[in-house]
Amino acid sequence: MDKKLLKILRSFQKNEITEYYVYKLLAKITRGSNRKILQEIAGDELKHYSILKNYSNKDVKPKYLKIIWHLILFFIFGITFSLNAMEKGEEKAQEKYKVLKDEITEIEKIILDENIHEKKLLSLIDEEKVKYISSMVLGLNDALVELTGTLAGLTFAFQNSKLVALSGLITGIAASFSMSASEYLSQRADENAQNPIKSAVYTGIAYIFTVFLLVLPYLVLSNPFFALIFLLFIALIIIVFFSYFVSVVQDKSFKMYFLEMFLISFGVMGVSFVIGIIAKKLFNIEIL
Known part of the structure; x- marks a missing residue:
């Protein structure tokens, strides 16, 4: 894999691990059925990170400021707003994922998870x-x-x-x-x-x-x-x-x-x- 694609790969890897920690932290401070939903999404994000790591052969650190930002959004506006705001960012990232299609065979599975599985889980979020x-x-x-x-x-x-x-x-x-x-x-x-x-x-x-x-x-x-x-x-x-x-x-x-x-x-x-x-x-x- 050339340096340009490797840089893109590690950027996606950083996004996945960041979102894993966001969902994980939100799950810890959330009660009821929403906690299980968030834990499932966090698990998916960690799987995506592991898949990408197999190709980059490197661990990357999460974006700590992004984690803090989404926690602030959660406390001010609620869980639905925070998660939907993050999902809008993921929609833009999904288009860029396609450049790695020829290099990573599992990329289609990651895109499918982002488009279908997580959307279904997020639609179950119950907030007054x-x-x-x-x-x-x-x-x-x-x-x-x-x-x-x-x-x-x-x-x-x-x-x-x-x-x-x-x-x-x-x-x-x-x-x-x-x-x-x-x-x-x-x-x-x-x-x-x-x-x-x-x-x-x-x-x-x-x-x-x-x-x-x-x-x-x-x-x-x-x-x-x-x-x-x-x-x-x-x-x-x-x-x-x-x-x-x-x-x-x-x-x-x-x-x-x-x-x-x-x-x-x-x-x-x-x-x-x-x-x-x-x-x-x-x-x-x-x-x-």
């Missing part, structure tokens, strides 16, 4: 966060659309940061309870739905969390228009973050999901800002 992701999406999306528009409109109508913050908090908190109640009733009416109470709680938490993030600039900054600029930035960060989260967990297109959330949220915000301008001119209201 993922079950109620639609409820979180409902709460976050609704808060983004309503609050960004409301705060943008109030910014021009009132031109007072504290008043905008107070109005936004009252509106947002009241709306979060209303949205939670609506989600509870909706899930209650659906015989195949998840637990109605948990659905309502996830919706409410996502809504209130988003409300506080959006109102925060008006509590910190005295200039309402500077606060509005920071509001736009925070809204954009929330959209990017949640679009990435959903795209990884549900295997959707990040670009399409992001674009949809962005156009809806900022479109409503623009319309509300115009309404605020019209209301101020129409009613000639001045707030000192």
Whole structure:
């Protein structure tokens, strides 16, 4: 095997041993049926590493930073997100595996394991966060659309940061309870739905969390228009973050999901800002 292919081989070998340790560590800190699933996947990764080692004739060390990174993702976002994020990286690697097809007879088996066996195992991962992701999406999306528009409109109508913050908090908190109640009733009416109470709680938490993030600039900054600029930035960060989260967990297109959330949220915000301008001119209201 020439030096170029040997370098590629050892790179794949390093990936396999890294993923082995990730799955092994996650299995140790996970309970229930998920632990067995993770142990099985870890075993497959170790087998792949051993196959590659037979051709490279060398042990390689794992990527410690990658192991730490996926453990951080696990603790922050949950097991499904962490594993799906790692699987997306493996999908890219699988294309490169094909360059070794003529050199390693078992390469087809490794690709088959990555494409079929591990995907089936990962689909069995059971996590509450993922079950109620639609409820979180409902709460976050609704808060983004309503609050960004409301705060943008109030910014021009009132031109007072504290008043905008107070109005936004009252509106947002009241709306979060209303949205939670609506989600509870909706899930209650659906015989195949998840637990109605948990659905309502996830919706409410996502809504209130988003409300506080959006109102925060008006509590910190005295200039309402500077606060509005920071509001736009925070809204954009929330959209990017949640679009990435959903795209990884549900295997959707990040670009399409992001674009949809962005156009809806900022479109409503623009319309509300115009309404605020019209209301101020129409009613000639001045707030000192």
